[in-house]
Amino acid sequence: MPDEVSIEEIDRHGAVAEADEALRSTTRSSLFRRAGLLLGGGVVAAAVPIGLATSQGGGLSKGDVEILNYALTLEELESAFYAEANSKGKLTGIARTFSQVVGAHEAAHVSTLRQVLGAQAKPAPKFDFKGTTNGKVMFLKTAQVLEDTGVAAYQGQAGRIKSPDVLASAGSILAVEARHAAWVREILGDSRSPNPAPEAFSTPKSMQAILDAVGETGFIKS
Numbered sequence: 005m006p007d008e009v010s011i012e013e014i015d016r017h018g019a020v021a022e023a024d025e026a027l028r029s030t031t032r033s034s035l036f037r038r039a040g041l042l043l044g045g046g047v048v049a050a051a052v053p054i055g056l057a058t059s060q061g062g063g064l065s066k067g068d069v070e071i072l073n074y075a076l077t078l079e080e081l082e083s084a085f086y087a088e089a090n091s092k093g094k095l096t097g098i099a100r101t102f103s104q105v106v107g108a109h110e111a112a113h114v115s116t117l118r119q120v121l122g123a124q125a126k127p128a129p130k131f132d133f134k135g136t137t138n139g140k141v142m143f144l145k146t147a148q149v150l151e152d153t154g155v156a157a158y159q160g161q162a163g164r165i166k167s168p169d170v171l172a173s174a175g176s177i178l179a180v181e182a183r184h185a186a187w188v189r190e191i192l193g194d195s196r197s198p199n200p201a202p203e204a205f206s207t208p209k210s211m212q213a214i215l216d217a218v219g220e221t222g223f224i225k226s
Contacts, residue, residue, distance in 0.1 A: 064124070065166045072170065073126045074211055075177070076117040078157055080128050081223060082150050083110035089137040098191055099140045102147070106184050113177055130225045144192050151185035153214060154178075160208035182206070 064072070086107030089095060095103055118125045136146040158178035165171040186200040209217075218224060 063167075064121075064170070068165060068167050068170050069121065069124050071161045071165060071174075071211075072117055072121055073124070074161070074215075075158065075174070076114065076121065076125060077129065077224075078154055078214070078218070079110055079113040079117060081131065081218065082154060083107065083114045084131045085133055085137065085146070085150060085223075086110055088131075088133055089143055092137055094138060095140060095143060099144060102187060102191060103143070106147070106151075106187075109180055109184070131223055132225050133223055134221075144188055148185065148188045148192065151181055151188060153209075153218070154181040155185055155206055156209040157211075157214045159206055160210050160214070162208070 086103050089103045090107055133146075136142050155178060158174050158181065162171065162174065165174060189200045189202075
C-alpha cells in the first residue's frame with residue numbers, strides 16, 4: 005500500500021482485496037437541526053446546529069437539488085460505513101471512539117439532507133464495504149479515503165450552489181469533514197500518514213470524478 009491512498013486507488017492498490025483475503029458494514033422548511041450521540045450511557049457528541057434553509061413549496065433550484073442529492077449519496081456511504089464498523093464491535097480504543105463520534109456526525113448529515121430535500125431525496129443505496137470494517141488499520145485507512153473524498157466533493161460543488169443558505173451549510177459540513185480527515189490521519193500517526201494537514205491548499209474534485217471513483221470501489225451496490 006502507498007503512504008497516501010486516494011479514492012481512485014483504494015481498490016487498484018489492493019485495499020479492498022487485502023481485507024477480503026485477510027478476513028473473508030423536521031420538515032423541508034427547517035432552518036436548524038441538532039444531533040447528539042448517546043454512547044456508553046452518556047452523551048459524548050455535542051448537538052451541533054446545521055442550517056439548510058429553503059422556502060416552503062419547493063424553493064430549491066434544480067441544480068441545488070442535484071448537488072444535495074449528490075451530497076446525500078456520499079453521506080449515506082460514510083454513515084453506513086461507520087454504522088457497520090460500530091455494529092461489528094471489532095474496534096477498540098481511539099479507533100472505536102473515532103468511529104462512534106464520526107458515525108453520529110455522518111448520520112446527522114444524512115438526516116438533515118433528507119429532511120431538506122423531502123420528496124426530492126433519492127432512495128438510500130445498498131452498500132458492501134468488502135471487509136474493510138473488520139480490522140483497525142484497514143478501517144482507519146478506508147475512513148481516511150472516505151473523509152478526504154467528502155472534503156474534495158463539497159469543495160468541488162461550492163461554485164455551483166445557488167442558495168446562500170445551502171452554500172453556508174455545505175461549508176459547515178465541509179469543515180467537519182476536514183476535521184474528520186485530520187483526526188483519522190492523526191490516529192494513523194505513522195509513516196502511512198504522518199501529518200494531519202499535509203498540504204496548504206485542498207484540491208476540489210468534480211461530481212463526475214468523485215462518482216466514478218466511488219463507483220470503482222464497489223462499495224455502492226444499488
